[in-house]
Amino acid sequence: MINVMNNKILNILEYINPNRFFGPIFMKELIISSRRRRNYFVRFLYPIILSVFVLFFFSTSLAQNDQYSSVIQASKMAQIGSYLTTSIVWFQFIFVQILAIAMLSTAISDEIYQKTLGVLMTTPISSFQIVFGKLLSKLFQLILLIAISFPVLAIIRVFGGVPWSYVLSSICVTLTTAIFAGSLSLFFSIYSHQSHRVISRVLGTYFFIYVIPRIAQHFLNIFGKANLSAYISKLYFFNPFMLMQTMQNVMQSPTSTRGFNGWVSHCIAILGFSLVILLWSCFSVRKVGLKQITGQGGLLLTRKERNVADKKQKYNYNKKQDYGKIRAIKLPPVIWREFSNSLVKTNNIMFVFSIILAVAFIITAYSLCIYYEVLNEKVTHVIFVLVYFFIGLLRTSTFASTSITTEREARSWPILLTTALRPKDISYGKIIGSCFRAWPYWFLLAAHMIVFIPLGMIKVAVLIPMTVLVISSALLVSSIGVMFSSICKRSTTAATWNMITFLTLIIPVCCIPFFYFGSPLFAAASIFGVWGGYFEMIDSFHSSPSSPLYIIEIIVASHFSFIIYSIIYMIITYIAYGLSINHMRWRILD
Amino acid sequence: MIETKHLTKVFGNLTAVDDLNLFIKQGDIFGFIGPNGAGKTTTMRILVTLMEPTRGHAIIDGLDVSRNGQKVRRVIGYMPDFMGVYDDLKVFEYLEFFAAAFSIERSKRKSIVEGVLELTDLQSKKAATVDSLSRGMQQRLGLARVLIHDPKVLILDEPASGLDPRARIEIRELLRELKRMGKTIMISSHILSELEEICDHVGIIEHGQLVYSGTIEEIRPRLGIHTKVRVQVADNQEKAIELLSALPQIHQVQTNKNYISISFKEGENIDGLIARTLVNANLDVIAIQPEQIKLDDAFLQLTKGIVH
Numbered sequence: 092m093i094n095v096m097n098n099k100i101l102n103i104l105e106y107i108n109p110n111r112f113f114g115p116i117f118m119k120e121l122i123i124s125s126r127r128r129r130n131y132f133v134r135f136l137y138p139i140i141l142s143v144f145v146l147f148f149f150s151t152s153l154a155q156n157d158q159y160s161s162v163i164q165a166s167k168m169a170q171i172g173s174y175l176t177t178s179i180v181w182f183q184f185i186f187v188q189i190l191a192i193a194m195l196s197t198a199i200s201d202e203i204y205q206k207t208l209g210v211l212m213t214t215p216i217s218s219f220q221i222v223f224g225k226l227l228s229k230l231f232q233l234i235l236l237i238a239i240s241f242p243v244l245a246i247i248r249v250f251g252g253v254p255w256s257y258v259l260s261s262i263c264v265t266l267t268t269a270i271f272a273g274s275l276s277l278f279f280s281i282y283s284h285q286s287h288r289v290i291s292r293v294l295g296t297y298f299f300i301y302v303i304p305r306i307a308q309h310f311l312n313i314f315g316k317a318n319l320s321a322y323i324s325k326l327y328f329f330n331p332f333m334l335m336q337t338m339q340n341v342m343q344s345p346t347s348t349r350g351f352n353g354w355v356s357h358c359i360a361i362l363g364f365s366l367v368i369l370l371w372s373c374f375s376v377r378k379v380g381l382k383q384i385t386g387q388g389g390l391l392l393t394r395k396e397r398n399v400a401d402k403k404q405k406y407n408y409n410k411k412q413d414y415g416k417i418r419a420i421k422l423p424p425v426i427w428r429e430f431s432n433s434l435v436k437t438n439n440i441m442f443v444f445s446i447i448l449a450v451a452f453i454i455t456a457y458s459l460c461i462y463y464e465v466l467n468e469k470v471t472h473v474i475f476v477l478v479y480f481f482i483g484l485l486r487t488s489t490f491a492s493t494s495i496t497t498e499r500e501a502r503s504w505p506i507l508l509t510t511a512l513r514p515k516d517i518s519y520g521k522i523i524g525s526c527f528r529a530w531p532y533w534f535l536l537a538a539h540m541i542v543f544i545p546l547g548m549i550k551v552a553v554l555i556p557m558t559v560l561v562i563s564s565a566l567l568v569s570s571i572g573v574m575f576s577s578i579c580k581r582s583t584t585a586a587t588w589n590m591i592t593f594l595t596l597i598i599p600v601c602c603i604p605f606f607y608f609g610s611p612l613f614a615a616a617s618i619f620g621v622w623g624g625y626f627e628m629i630d631s632f633h634s635s636p637s638s639p640l641y642i643i644e645i646i647v648a649s650h651f652s653f654i655i656y657s658i659i660y661m662i663i664t665y666i667a668y669g670l671s672i673n674h675m676r677w678r679i680l681d
Numbered sequence: 682m683i684e685t686k687h688l689t690k691v692f693g694n695l696t697a698v699d700d701l702n703l704f705i706k707q708g709d710i711f712g713f714i715g716p717n718g719a720g721k722t723t724t725m726r727i728l729v730t731l732m733e734p735t736r737g738h739a740i741i742d743g744l745d746v747s748r749n750g751q752k753v754r755r756v757i758g759y760m761p762d763f764m765g766v767y768d769d770l771k772v773f774e775y776l777e778f779f780a781a782a783f784s785i786e787r788s789k790r791k792s793i794v795e796g797v798l799e800l801t802d803l804q805s806k807k808a809a810t811v812d813s814l815s816r817g818m819q820q821r822l823g824l825a826r827v828l829i830h831d832p833k834v835l836i837l838d839e840p841a842s843g844l845d846p847r848a849r850i851e852i853r854e855l856l857r858e859l860k861r862m863g864k865t866i867m868i869s870s871h872i873l874s875e876l877e878e879i880c881d882h883v884g885i886i887e888h889g890q891l892v893y894s895g896t897i898e899e900i901r902p903r904l905g906i907h908t909k910v911r912v913q914v915a916d917n918q919e920k921a922i923e924l925l926s927a928l929p930q931i932h933q934v935q936t937n938k939n940y941i942s943i944s945f946k947e948g949e950n951i952d953g954l955i956a957r958t959l960v961n962a963n964l965d966v967i968a969i970q971p972e973q974i975k976l977d978d979a980f981l982q983l984t985k986g987i988v989h
Contacts, residue, residue, distance in 0.1 A: 417807070423781070424778050427778070432769070502761070502764075503767060505731055505759075505765065509757070511755050511782060
């Protein structure tokens with residue numbers, strides 16, 4: 092009898108064994124994850140950040156509550172509980188998505204790069220098992236992180252005012268959104284080796300599906316197409332950000348008696364979309380894997396596709412015979428090398444498409460400003476400048492963080508180190524080269540200022556402090572990027588660490604004043620005088636703005652802080668530069 | 682030209698290079714042989730300044746590599762066991778990039794690049810992108826890169842690995858040409874027969890220790906390996922075997938389809954004795970030919986094949 096029971100239990104366990112569905116890939120990924128220190132670090136860091144976040148909101152809410160009597164304070168505890176819960180839920184919603192995107196950004200590309208995907212194709216493992224095994228192993232870790240917040244949410248419920256249905260629905264929405272984000276990241280990782288490119292593509296897709304409909308709706312309202320606008324608003328059902336906001340509004344509404352029920356169908360729909368992406372990924376993984384093992388895609392192609400491929404090959408062959416122009420090296424070699432990594436890839440459809448999209452978006456943005464008659468407003472230019480400044484810094488930072496790791500991956504790094512170039516020449520070249528390489532992004536900022544200064548919409552006096560700030564900030568993020576690139580083994584790791592540092596530096600951590608005031612974005616905004624109104628103040632003191640000391644006086648009197656920032660940035664730049672030199676000969680064996 | 686004195690490199694519990702003493706004369710081609718994980722690449726990486734030794738010294742052209750890294754890099758040309766290329770550059774740009782990295786004046790770069798392209802027979806490919814080259818051509822490009830600053834010493838880690846026979850022969854010829862130009866070359870390879878043909882000296886390393894260093898000819902007596910002679914007679918091979926086996930100087934007689942293989946101790950002048958013995962017995966001798974000792978034999982005898 093016991094034996095029969097045991098056999099039945101074993102049969103059930105065998106039936107639900109994840110290996111049955113997801114094959115050895117799932118277990119392999121779990122084993123590898125258990126050996127990676129960074130996963131333990133994330134599990135350690137996540138509750139700490141969550142606790143700091145909760146403590147900050149809790150202390151702020153209590154401080155605001157102090158002015159009331161103890162009776163009112165007690166009655167307001169439910170409200171505090173509600174705010175705390177929503178802040179945790181939002182924190183989790185964003186953080187888990189970021190982690191899902193980052194974790195799966197190299198899921199397939201690693202297998203392709205290490206040439207193991209082709210080998211997997213020769214085993215009985217199916218592409219379904221590869222894709223779902225990868226996804227679920229990461230999802231496992233995300234569920235673990237979400238579970239960490241359960242005790243905190245349970246304690247906050249003591250305050251009252253937070254229905255369980257809200258907590259449950261938000262967790263489900265968070266999880267399905269993370270699955271969707273992870274599926275997108277996994278899909279893009281089939282086509283790109285570098286994780287930052289995958290992350291950019293996921294964010295681009297987010298922009299497309301979440302932001303573009305909103306802009307389109309805005310335009311339709313302007314042109315009086317209310318019917319079409321209403322039609323587009325139905326798409327908001329699929330937007331988890333909008334859904335989270337709606338659920339929060341319903342929960343915090345004093346008149347609401349029951350929660351928002353639309354989340355169940357939303358989650359099912361998002362899971363459906365994720366499934367489509369994953370099945371598409373399965374097909375693509377198989378195609379890429381077979382291509383890798385056979386060395387060509389001929390076996391997979393239809394006759395029509397083969398003809399197209401043959402024509403393309405013939406074209407490329409002819410193109411290769413026509414070798415084109417050889418570029419002369421007129422700059423120091425490392426700077427030239429960075430700069431020669433051309434951004435302009437006219438043969439890449441995605442690149443051309445991105446350029447068209449970016450130009451269309453910029454024209455739309457300026458058109459909207461003209462339509463709403465806000466182009467003359469100071470705040471409009473502050474926003475434009477901050478956006479361009481942020482993009483410029485982000486790209487400089489990304490280029491820098493992969494400048495050395497890509498050489499390691501291409502195995503050209505030891506060769507460069509055995510040339511007569513000194514480590515300081517290489518580090519300096521990489522820092523300056525990364526800044527140069529991001530010139531098209533900086534050009535946007537420069538063009539905006541060049542156009543609007545003569546029109547009198549931007550004060551000419553901001554030119555000098557802005558130039559100094561741009562140079563010092565670009566050097567800062569570039570040197571930090573090169574430092575991480577020098578220390579880390581892989582581009583993915585370097586780009587991730589650099590991104591974390593960059594965001595810490597750029598997005599001010601409100602509770603730490605130094606970071607807040609040290610942020611280049613804050614500095615840029617203060618130069619434009621949006622909060623201080625410096626220029627108006629100084630204009631009012633000067634009857635003659637053409638005074639020769641005018642600009643110097645503005646810089647010294649009104650923008651003393653930016654000089655301090657710039658000096659601090661240069662000091663950090665120098666330290667990062669030194670560290671990159673010291674770590675240059677690390678990991679040569681990799 | 683190249684010297685190591687008690688060179689030692691330790692990684693944690695692993696001693697990759699253990700008290701290594703080497704000496705390579707100027708103008709020599711030195712073959713560095715050893716099983717996988719024996720410490721060849723680590724030794725080479727120390728010599729080319731990519732690594733610091735834990736103990737001991739490495740000296741190239743009178744310069745200590747640990748103390749004079751910058752000067753040493755101008756004297757050496759290093760080709761690693763993998764072809765690290767900037768695949769989006771053209772061949773000419775790639776070489777000019779390294780010429781600039783060695784601070785060669787811009788006015789001289791073009792002629793120097795043209796020169797190494799001619800030497801490596803890559804002129805027709807100078808405007809091709811590096812990634813469009815075949816493996817053999819990429820290896821030749823690697824050699825061209827190494828020569829761009831006219832170094833005295835070339836350190837080549839497995840330059841012929843993964844190449845087809847034609848490409849291997851081309852690389853071998855190129856190395857001979859470089860030797861004629863007076864370069865000192867240290868070369869590691871697993872294709873022992875190739876080293877045998879081009880190297881003046883060989884060093885066999887195992888467990889980070891040098892188990893043999895010297896010429897290929899010196900290996901035989903030092904290891905007590907028997908010298909072999911091939912004898913071919915017109916007919917009556919059985920009688921010849923009987924007569925030769927009876928000679929006390931001969932260690933072993935083996936028969937093959939067309940010839941007799943005779944092994945004897947190094948130092949014995951036995952060719953005359955064999956000829957006399959066979960002619961006196963009225964046998965028609967077609968050929969008496971010494972058999973070359975194979976480097977593979979020495980390698981197998983000297984190494985145990987145990988890796989770290």
